Amino acid sequence: MDVNGQLSRLYRQVRMLLGIGRVTSMSDSGVTQTIQYQTPLEVRDKTVRMAEFGFSSGLPGGTDVILGFLGGDRSNAVIIASNHQGYRHTGLATGETVIYDQWGQYVKLTKSGIIVEAKGQPVTVNDATTVTINAATGVVMNTPTLKVSGDIIDNAGTNSTTMKKLRDTYNEHDHQVKNVQSGSSTATSQPPGELVQ
Template sequence: MNDSGQLSRLYRQVKMMLGVGRVTASSDAGSAQTVQYQTPLEVRGNTPRMAEFGFSSALPVGSDVVIGFLGGDRSSAVIIASNHQAYRHTGLVAGETVIYSQWGQFIKLTEAGIIIEANNQPVTVNNANEVTINATDSVLMKTPILKVTGDIIDHCESNSATLKTLREAYNSHKHPVKNVQGGSATITSELPGSGVK
């Protein structure tokens, strides 16, 4: 093959190294996530999708993908980038980062703070032996009801009594009533009219 032919072959390989497709199906079951994509030229399945370690997402059908063809060989493809036009989180300013889903939930890191949007879905933290919140000013919970399955201890660094212990002590305490009768008799009052529950 002469130089002209080699250059022509190299040009074709370079030209074929990248492509754009649209996801029609995906599987997250194996050691690498695989995607089926469609381009104007073909539909190809079992194409591995590369992502950064520590982060994974399952692409919705209809996602756009950038496809790399190793050595320009279209039978050796790998997904290297993705986007979904309908679900893309917009409006970020320079320096902001967001993790988001197609259901409207997101975690957004901004210059002013961190925003967690659950979009009316439950938030669960599992299997933590201890959870610590360090706040310099305060912690505010805007909720109609706060439920705790165990005991609550305030001023925990200097106090060991739980709110349950304090409530039981209040509900069972009595006051002596002095000198309500002639003589020196001491009368003990009834329990509080309304106990703390």
């Protein structure tokens, strides 16, 4: 048994276990995401990218990736980590976490609260049965217009009357005019001249 030969072979395999490359393209259509990467020695396509359950991202071109070569076999690579130097979100304090993209949008968890930066793009919540906000102090909306497609009820725990019903009641209401000069009769006023829409 050639021990030196076996140790030399093992040493080469260990050296070949990891590598670094740069993404040139990606596909996210299958059961696993596949990446084409480039190293100084090769360009390889359809390389599987492993990511944590519940989180996925589309790697832009130029992203650096760490390659793991199973058994030291350069033809059997898997991507185990990634970083894009130009788009990386910087300045995090200890304990902070951020989800970000290449357009500057992010959700950041900080010690003092959660920040959602939409960079002028819409934020949408789809297909929810109920959206509940439990705020101890208040809810502030700095917006020129608040649009609601359905009814609004204030003091919802004790009140069931909608704002539309209040508007309709106001627009239709009238009242008797007292102290009419023609005897003891009363007259009914017209509804308000300006309706609340």
